[in-house]
Amino acid sequence: MKRKWYDWRNVYLWLVFLLLYAPIFYLIFYSFNSGTTMTRFSGFSWQHYAELFADTRMIEIVLDTLLIALLSSLLATIIGTLGALAIYSVKKVWLKNSILSLNNILMVSPDVIIGASFLIFFTFLGLRLGFSSVLLSHIAFSIPIVVLMVLPKLNEMNHSLIDAATDLGATNFQVLTRVIFPFITPGILTGYFMAFTYSLDDFAVTFFVTGNGFETLSVEIYARARQGISLEVNALSALMFLFSLLLIGGYYFIEQYNSSKKERRRNRMGAKLIK
């Protein structure tokens, strides 16, 4: 089948790409507007970027958002990896399946439900809403994704590796740090990245548990968007787009690393079969 560049299937794909990217580039384009609206471009200017960098409140919010994302994804990765190890060691099938279903509840629930139920929970505990409640919620909703990224790596692992290590006299701790961890590290890294982006992106859950006085970026953008157009938000979105590109680049790099490793392993196995 010969494919020409104007093949109507390609035209359709280009239209979808155009649709997906148009709003994002529209935002970025107007961030350079010297005027103050998103409808008439009156000339090129960096003024909205200057405003953004002079806005100490906004910078504080950006730093808070990053801090929450870094901390929550780190803690979620630790707890999630331990959880995956725990699930891996469960032998009874029904128990394993029930734990996995519980694990997935936070993945499939609408964010409104997660937010509302966490709000009830924190109020019930008497915890003051703010930094800690937001941090706890972000850890909580990131744990299942880490488990889902690490568990397949554990299942992929050849169990005779562990048996061999134990036979050779390794302690449990040595088995964990020398055999299991090196093997599942790619899964842990992917889990960390996913948790990080989940946290950066979250709006609905944070909106419920944030209370007064503490804000993350999405909550602030929501508040500003309700007041109308402010090109400072456009400048911010341009910077966030760049940041996302960097993140996705990093994620892609990890994935490539994972799959090239897998390929090497497959080649090795292939070589063995040929022999």
Place this chain on the structure above:
Amino acid sequence: MKKYNAFYSVPYVLWLLLFVIAPLVLIVYQSFFNISGQFTLGNYQDYFGSGTYLRMTFNSIWYAFIITLVTLLISYPTAYWLSQTRHKQLWLLLIILPTWINLLLKAYAFIGIFSQAGAANRFFEFIGIGPQQILFTKSSFIFVAAYIEIPFMILPIFNAIDELNPSLVNASRDLGATNWQTFSKVIFPLTLNGVKAGVQAVFIPSLSLFMLTRLIGGNKVITLGTAIEEHFLVTQNWGMGSTIGVVLIVAMVVIMFATGERRKKGGHHE
């Protein structure tokens, strides 16, 4: 290894108890209390007795259905043709990239595009329709919601098509099936799991997109999510909010049973 298992199970099991089970139990518990804190079945009576709540639920489901349908119609061909391109993984990455842009920013972009003097209206003027009120209508809500959900539909369908064994398609062509027959009898049934996963990933969030109903829909559309947010954060009637939450959870369970086992979500979104 028993001892160690117990040691590293502790934080995870604590998380399961505190952040999965306890909040769910609490939301059901809370749904039995009225606004002044008395135990009552009144919330459920209000919900099922008043036409307002039932109508709102019906509307919410109806909008979620339309959003899912529009998303599916756009996404299936995209996923299908995408899987035939060279460098398909790279293209797929480009489809996923917009989901990494904050949802609120995308909604904010549409406020600009759909506004009175925005790009959409200038286009309408150009083709001679003349400016329309676009922002704060039901159709703008559906459009933006579908826009946001498209990547989450494409991803599972793409994976299903990618796993499809090409010799089945070739066999069908060899046996004289037309393109349409090959598609409807071979390709579509074999990729149905991807479609189901996509429907799950789109339908449930569409019931709860409260920020879009406010920013884009101008409160013309009230979804279950909007109602829950309103009861929790505005009128402070947590009991009624929880009751609607329980209904939403039931709706979710029904959808999951109807579309079979849920696979993991393709990405994250509100």
